[in-house]
Amino acid sequence: MLCFDLPYFTDSADLFQRIAKLPGAIWFDSCAHGPRSGRYDIMSAQPIRTISVEAGKCLIEEKGQQQEHHGDFFELLEKQIASLPSECSNTHIFCGGLLGYISYDLGMQLPFNCVKRPSNKSYIADAHMGLYGWAIVQDHHSQRAWCLGPDLGVEQQQQMTKVVEACQSKTWPKVTKSYQCSNFEAQISKTQYQANINKIQDYIQAGDCYQVNFAQQFSADFSGDSLSAYLTLRQALPSPFSGYLKLEKGSILSHSPERFIRVQGEQVETKPIKGTIARGDSAEQDLELAQKLQNSEKDRAENLMIVDLLRNDLSRNCKLGSVRVPELFALESYPNVHHLVSTITGTLKEDSSAIELLKDSFPGGSITGAPKKRAMEIIAELEREPRSIYCGSMVYISANGNMDSSITIRTLLDDGEGQIHCWGGGGITADSSSEGEYQESLTKVMKLMTSLQNHSKDSK
Template identity: 45%
Template sequence: MMTRYQTAINHSNTVPACNRPLIRPLAYHPDSSAYLERLLDQPWAVWLDSGHPFSRHGRFDILSADPISTLITRGATSISQTAEQPPQHSYADPLDLLAELLGPIRAEVPELPFIGGAIGYFGYDLARRWITLPTRAEDADALPELAVGIYDWALIVDHHAQRTVLVGWDVRRLDRWAAQLTAPLAPNQREPFRTLAPAVSNLTATQYQQALARIRDYLIAGDCYQVNFAQCFTAPAVGDAWSAYQRLRACNAAPFGAYLRTPEAAILCSSPERFLQVRGDQVETRPIKGTRPRSSDPLENARLAEALRQSPKDRAENLMIVDLLRNDLGRVCATGSVRVPALFEVEQFARVQHLVSTITGRLAAGRTALDLLRAAFPGGSITGAPKRRAMEIIDELEPQRRGIYCGAIGYLSFDGALDTNIAIRTLVYTPGRVRVWGGGGIVIDSDPDAEYRETYDKVTPLLELLHATNNPT
């Protein structure tokens, strides 16, 4: 029996009778930002940004706005809302509610990564729905743990094929968006983004070192093999987030970037890390563990890359997370299907280079992408191992909850496909302030001074952006 949520998705007789989406070509542009500018005033505007043309890694950009329904989770309560129905409150598992909103899986369109569906964020603290954790850390942002829209249309930009299409399920809405995306661009009258004071960490250097000493005690005692520890930088800010995102992607383009505007926050993400991808029954995760800065001198950069590749500490950190993710994937993948086709590869990004491994698997019969997300959330590369104990230590020693940071941003398509990042290198802009985090994996032989410097290496572009926009007048 079709639920009211499925009815909201398939809400008109203009849905194609074959249950396949309508597809319309639009002009291709190497930079999709002009398309997003035409959507900025729409509710829940979103851009899953491949970083092209600033990043060689990028292929698909996905843009949308004005979802036909939304799902927001705070603590034990989720609220779903459609245009046709009043808000519905539920204490059910948020991912079960999301599955209900998406409805039955539809036919895949092989050339498109996304044919409509859910786009949004899954905050780090959403894990409290499935893992019992202490509640010591302050919930400073007080944002929902989950915020997604169900979008019945999207603009897909394929930079490899140099092709742009509108995909959707309603002729009238597709006509509307085609007209809006091709209309002349109105003059920008938004207030430029600016910070009103320098960004300040929630930990002094001494407090950071004390926390690492405590983590080392836990490691020696055998509580954990690795703990990811982060500090948070906050600055007062005003103005429009879009101008800040344009500067961020120009200086720190990344293959899993995102710009997402919810009613309560703007999220500006330049993540280099894929969390989970599902196409059909094929699963991939690509954890990052190990970081070095990049150098403009090719010889010095090659030396740094080789030092990273051969570093026993970084390889050990990476391998711990590979093993954790193999176990997470094994909970929902077919027996014997989990593989590690790439281990300890050095990849170059805008300002740093990382040690990256790839784990693949095949979903077991009857399992879905949402089962995988639940089983593996949050990503092991930003918790440590074992995951539960590492998260308990994080809650004890980090003064504030992570919120969106270290959660995931991405999509779940109507055809069952999923692609999400790890929400690192991310600015979260709420009324009056902007926050950014930097962290790293701590193991028993970590050098506290080197770990402290690494947190800055990772977020230097974001802190530079905040410093460049600092104008207290």
């Protein structure tokens, strides 16, 4: 194992900008958001190979050569992890392994779900994971930074040496490029959105489901540097499960507050968000709104439904009797909203793995509804367009078995063709108000959209 100490930066953007132009640069960004979630930042580039799913085909690319893999995508991920020597101990959060994303649309195709896609339209690949031989890690608790990875030979050592030198340099190519972003426009009318909510409630009354997570898409014209846009948004809405990935075509700019699944050693954790209310304009109003959310029977019932769903999902790969709920309906506050967040834990079975757990639980129940498959069928019927990265996951899987993943809400997609997209929605139940749900879908992403638009106008 190669490991080099690096200078620690309070803001990891100062480190990431030093490697951002390298191929496959990716950043798992905690935004140093408090003691509960924001401890580690992980950055890497120059993947050994990439594994993607496009148009139903699993593709492997290495050194410019691409071949099709006829087999299961997740089994292929297992083989990639097994190809790296697991030299680092479990105390290292990441020591080389897989970094990337899995879209909600890939989740529709998995055995537990098998839901027909609403259309063949696709902005980006359904999944894209890179096998990375090194990573820069920042620990905001101990205020340390390092670059580490398995010793894979002379080429690997040369790569890491150059990266370490760049990170130790007192000068670096800071992001100065600008971008232009038009006003975002909803892709569905308010009347149609509310009519779809009413239709969901008809399904609930008919006994098809208990809850459906329904969303709408917003799009704007976009040009310029997506990393500059990402840095603008992280100032406006710092979130503990943020991430940036520049793709061959387009970019992912995620500012998620929600963990999907973490595995450290044999310990498993998921933290679903269900229950949202806007922040107040004054301290008194803000406290009043927070208490209103905590006491809301509707939001607590909605949260509990998803807790039960995720307990079931985790039990497929956790030891019998190990799944617990240590925290229920906890309040977490962000610059734009308050959330209710619950915590579910378990112990991974000896004959299972983090990747198996991810596959069997994907996509996250907090962004589908319950029961999961029927909720996903209703989503496909009413949303009509693919969700793409929205409600998917950004994931890292370390060579030592550790994994962490987000739910990619509060996430924007630069499609590489002149537009940027984001989505907002919420869980619909029998007690939902169509007007209230419509406003909630706006509240969740309005700060992202206005920040991007306003900064673009200011820079003209």
